[in-house]
Amino acid sequence: MNAAVVLGLDVGGSSVKYRLASAGSSDGIPAAIAQGTVQTPKKDPVAGLAAIARDVAAGRRLVAVVVGIPGLVDEDRGTVLRSANLPALDGLALGPALSAALDVPVGVINDGRAAAVAEARWGAGAGERDVFTLALGTGIAGSHIVDGRVVDGAHGIAGELGHVVVEPSGASCACGQRGCLETVVGAPALRRAWNRAGGEGSPKDLLAAYEAGDERAVRVVDRGAGALADAILTLLALVDPGVIVIGGGLASAPHRLVVRARALVDERATFHRVPPIVPATLGKWAGAVGAVAEARALHDRSPVALAAN
Amino acid sequence: MNAAVVLGLDVGGSSVKYRLASAGSSDGIPAAIAQGTVQTPKKDPVAGLAAIARDVAAGRRLVAVVVGIPGLVDEDRGTVLRSANLPALDGLALGPALSAALDVPVGVINDGRAAAVAEARWGAGAGERDVFTLALGTGIAGSHIVDGRVVDGAHGIAGELGHVVVEPSGASCACGQRGCLETVVGAPALRRAWNRAGGEGSPKDLLAAYEAGDERAVRVVDRGAGALADAILTLLALVDPGVIVIGGGLASAPHRLVVRARALVDERATFHRVPPIVPATLGKWAGAVGAVAEARALHDRSPVALAAN
Numbered sequence: 001m002n003a004a005v006v007l008g009l010d011v012g013g014s015s016v017k018y019r020l021a022s023a024g025s026s027d028g029i030p031a032a033i034a035q036g037t038v039q040t041p042k043k044d045p046v047a048g049l050a051a052i053a054r055d056v057a058a059g060r061r062l063v064a065v066v067v068g069i070p071g072l073v074d075e076d077r078g079t080v081l082r083s084a085n086l087p088a089l090d091g092l093a094l095g096p097a098l099s100a101a102l103d104v105p106v107g108v109i110n111d112g113r114a115a116a117v118a119e120a121r122w123g124a125g126a127g128e129r130d131v132f133t134l135a136l137g138t139g140i141a142g143s144h145i146v147d148g149r150v151v152d153g154a155h156g157i158a159g160e161l162g163h164v165v166v167e168p169s170g171a172s173c174a175c176g177q178r179g180c181l182e183t184v185v186g187a188p189a190l191r192r193a194w195n196r197a198g199g200e201g202s203p204k205d206l207l208a209a210y211e212a213g214d215e216r217a218v219r220v221v222d223r224g225a226g227a228l229a230d231a232i233l234t235l236l237a238l239v240d241p242g243v244i245v246i247g248g249g250l251a252s253a254p255h256r257l258v259v260r261a262r263a264l265v266d267e268r269a270t271f272h273r274v275p276p277i278v279p280a281t282l283g284k285w286a287g288a289v290g291a292v293a294e295a296r297a298l299h300d301r302s303p304v305a306l307a308a309n
Numbered sequence: 310m311n312a313a314v315v316l317g318l319d320v321g322g323s324s325v326k327y328r329l330a331s332a333g334s335s336d337g338i339p340a341a342i343a344q345g346t347v348q349t350p351k352k353d354p355v356a357g358l359a360a361i362a363r364d365v366a367a368g369r370r371l372v373a374v375v376v377g378i379p380g381l382v383d384e385d386r387g388t389v390l391r392s393a394n395l396p397a398l399d400g401l402a403l404g405p406a407l408s409a410a411l412d413v414p415v416g417v418i419n420d421g422r423a424a425a426v427a428e429a430r431w432g433a434g435a436g437e438r439d440v441f442t443l444a445l446g447t448g449i450a451g452s453h454i455v456d457g458r459v460v461d462g463a464h465g466i467a468g469e470l471g472h473v474v475v476e477p478s479g480a481s482c483a484c485g486q487r488g489c490l491e492t493v494v495g496a497p498a499l500r501r502a503w504n505r506a507g508g509e510g511s512p513k514d515l516l517a518a519y520e521a522g523d524e525r526a527v528r529v530v531d532r533g534a535g536a537l538a539d540a541i542l543t544l545l546a547l548v549d550p551g552v553i554v555i556g557g558g559l560a561s562a563p564h565r566l567v568v569r570a571r572a573l574v575d576e577r578a579t580f581h582r583v584p585p586i587v588p589a590t591l592g593k594w595a596g597a598v599g600a601v602a603e604a605r606a607l608h609d610r611s612p613v614a615l616a617a618n
Binding site: 072082129130142151152153154155156157158159160161163164165166167168175176177230233234235236237238239240241242243268270271272273275 | 463465472476484485544551577584
């Protein structure tokens with residue numbers, strides 16, 4: 001018989017990462033049967049994501065899917081409450097719609113949370129009790145994980161470090177506030193600052209220029225790292241985590257933004273207890289790994305799986 | 310035989326509040342056998358607090374004392390790590406020293422935490438799962454209490470809302486940062502702002518003038534309430550509590566500062582989930598009530614009490 005598989009999707013502003021794994025549970029990281037990246041469907045996200053799931057499963061017996069989304073989600077209902085970077089998903093009952101299209105249970109989870117759970121369990125947070133994970137990309141998602149569980153507050157939205165105000169008179173944020181951390185060190189903000197300073201290309205080019213000692217790049221990166229340091233100091237004052245794990249595209253090797261922010265946190269800390277601030281180790285697949293782990297858990301507790309046991 | 314009593318002390322920048330209660334445990338708020346206020350001993354705090362304890366006990370059989378301190382404490386060792394507003398206590402092993410002087414177990418607790426535990430259990434937070442309590446006074450102490458337990462982070466310092474930076478280029482704070490919430494809405498900061506605006510007297514006079522519609526007072530209170538609202542918005546983004554309880558001298562009836570801050574939080578909130586923001590109900594005795602409740606718990610688990618059981 002065709003062995004059961006589960007699928008994790010990590011939906012970003014421009015691309016979707018997928019990871020397919022066996023449905024069986026294990027203590028280790030779920031091994032990938034298939035893994036890859038496709039373009040984010042912008043117009044009809046339900047049909048687009050269903051097509052991706054069918055393509056990836058490629059005839060295998062798919063039994064559960066979990067979709068990581070950059071935004072606020074209602075996990076119990078599988079609804080996207082608000083996605084600043086993917087407005088087509090705003091208010092969408094993605095879980096039920098995708099479940100109807102694929103005829104399997106579908107869960108929806110915040111992308112930062114998916115990556116955080118994976119990083120805390122199998123990545124840079126492995127072995128730590130109290131982990132705060134941060135993903136620096138188009139948006140900035142944070143998750144606080146204590147004893148393996150996400151501490152998400154009374155309404156499920158705790159950990160929004162990207163929307164801590166660091167420049168009270170700063171730029172308008174998609175969330176409606178001014179001067180959120182995302183308006184300084186989110187990828188689009190860094191790109192704008194770099195282009196305004198006369199630099200060419202993307203934040204990746206900015207970080208390469210910084211690495212090469214370009215003075216304009218140093219100024220832009222320093223401002224971003226300083227804003228990140230200020231937000232982290234606020235996090236230390238309010239949450240006081242045991243380790244901070246920074247992942248996402250902007251934190252990839254050689255981790256210059258993380259290294260500079262860590263130096264500025266050390267420089268600016270006063271009463272704070274500065275924990276280790278380390279780069280994520282699962283890399284860009286953390287979100288998909290977390291989603292596939294959640295898909296296994298969803299399958300384990302789904303009525304069909306229970307009936308089969 | 311002389312019935313056993315426990316003492317709670319709430320040590321402030323200018324005065325010490327005490328509450329004496331029977332050592333027996335109960336579900337309700339510990340009833341006061343004696344309660345009052347004396348001046349804070351500035352020069353020799355151990356001798357001074359021991360003298361207060363002896364005076365208050367007045368010959369009764371004292372079996373445990375807990376001291377609430379405005380600053381960072383190491384509860385396990387009974388040591389004051391840092392007290393910006395009571396520098397004489399900085400680094401002092403207050404618990405062991407006072408225990409030696411009085412020959413009873415002595416615990417040391419953060420004052421905001423003592424008040425918070427009491428408010429969450431018997432005050433405005435009664436019945437709520439997830440409570441963030443804030444004390445506005447000389448300093449600003451915050452505590453997050455979930456399921457009756459203080460969530461104090463990996464190093465025991467979480468909840469320091471008073472040291473969230475709200476004005477990045479603002480005034481120097483005793484903690485070493487610039488523009489902490491305390492530098493805008495702590496009592497000394499409010500007094501300075503009020504006096505600079507031409508107002509006479511203390512923050513109490515400021516709030517009375519605000520109540521009477523004095524335009525200078527409105528400007529000063531609005532700036533303070535605005536800073537408080539900004540810090541609360543940061544708290545909502547990172548911690549997302551179920552209810553915020555605001556106590557301390559500056560929050561006393563008719564709660565104008567709380568009411569104004571709540572209105573500004575409602576006005577400025579975007580993605581946040583704004584919880585009820587309510588005045589504390591235990592009043593200025595919350596810290597002493599929390600300390601006396603902790604003293605009962607300390608007595609219950611002390612070797613002498615265990616041997617007697």
